[in-house]
Amino acid sequence: MNAFRQGEWVALTSQKGKKWLIRIEEGPYSSHLGTVQMEDIVGKEEGDYLDTNKGARMFLFRPTLEDYIFSMNRHTQIIYPKDLGAIVFYGDIQPGCTILESGIGSGALSLALLRALGGTGRLISVEKRPEFAHMARVNIVKYFGKPPENHEVVAGDIQDFYMNIKADRIFLDLPEPWHCIASVSQLIRHGGLLISLSPNVGQVQLMFRELKAHGFANITTFELLKRDWMVDERRARPIDRMVAHTGFITIAKRTPRLFTEPEQVILDKV
Template structure:
């Protein structure tokens, strides 16, 4: 177990789960629960606590990827952790693979792709808007503590980009995914999987049409609902509110185009 060091980011967390992301530096941190001296965290292990001047214990935790995604700066819609988990399994993402991603937005998906492919893999991200590319690069650097050398971030329109990549997987989160399918397909290896996330079902219908004419089979679309529950001595029931809809996931396998056309009949 590594102890906390100066300049590290730490999640100060109450017993009930309220949390603040704070840097360990020579400065006090104050909230309505009182004040702590952040340098007192140095040398402590994850799971130990600091006590505020009001006597409240704040646990010292390291960030999980889920924590970070909800705390990081976001200027676009992001892919939520529940959908990221599904993309990893249904997209069969593995260490060592090369993934082509577009667009990168705030970088939520990209964080998960980089972890899934590991140091032996590669992620090539194509983002049209420079300000989002910079934001994503910053979010990724803050999470990993460095800019992963196996990440190529290209500022370009996916519909016109020139790339030298033979991808094992393509993962797209674009407002017009159907317009990108015939552009990304040449970059995807035969037998590779394409995953697309779209919030509207109209987008999904157009995406299916393009997938079928571009040599994809086994096209499946689904959505995932995550309903949290409150559990204590008096209650065991779903919470009142939930994020009811994030997006539809579509997964498809690239095969020989002529074979795919035959399979359609």
């Protein structure tokens, strides 16, 4: 196992699961559970622990991508991990893909896509709001330690966007994504996948009509509901609160022809 080093991130984790994501630097770190000396973490392995000056035990783990996404600064609501996992899987992301996304938000989807690309391929993020693009860049660089070489952030409106590319995948997280289908349909190869995330079913219906009108087929829409359980030695029951509806994920395949026949959209609930 690799020992913790100076300058990397650590998830200080209490015995009840409370986490603090801290960069390992010289000096103390304090919380309501007490103080630990950060330099004492250097050389320890994942799963080791330190005791605070108040006697609380803090386990040492490397933060997961989920940990980082929930801790990073953001202007907007993030895409939840349950949806990120589905987007990466059903979007069939693999090393070497060329991916176009809009908008970048705080960078949660960009991080998931870059992880799946594994340093290969290309991710182009189009964002028309400079403050969003800046914060996403900061979050991405903070996670990787440097700007990923295969990532490009472009300032612009996806509705008027043009690049000399044929993307394998296009991801849309926009308030009115149907307005850009005409332009992005020229930027994706035949057989490529377009994936869109929308919170309201009315948005899904408008997207369906535009996708059909611009040569997309096999259009499916679904949502994911995540319910955690409380399990201990005496009981096992669902937790009172759950991450229920966060958005509808629509997936469509680009074809070389336009469709005029009506087709029914499939709405699945997993």
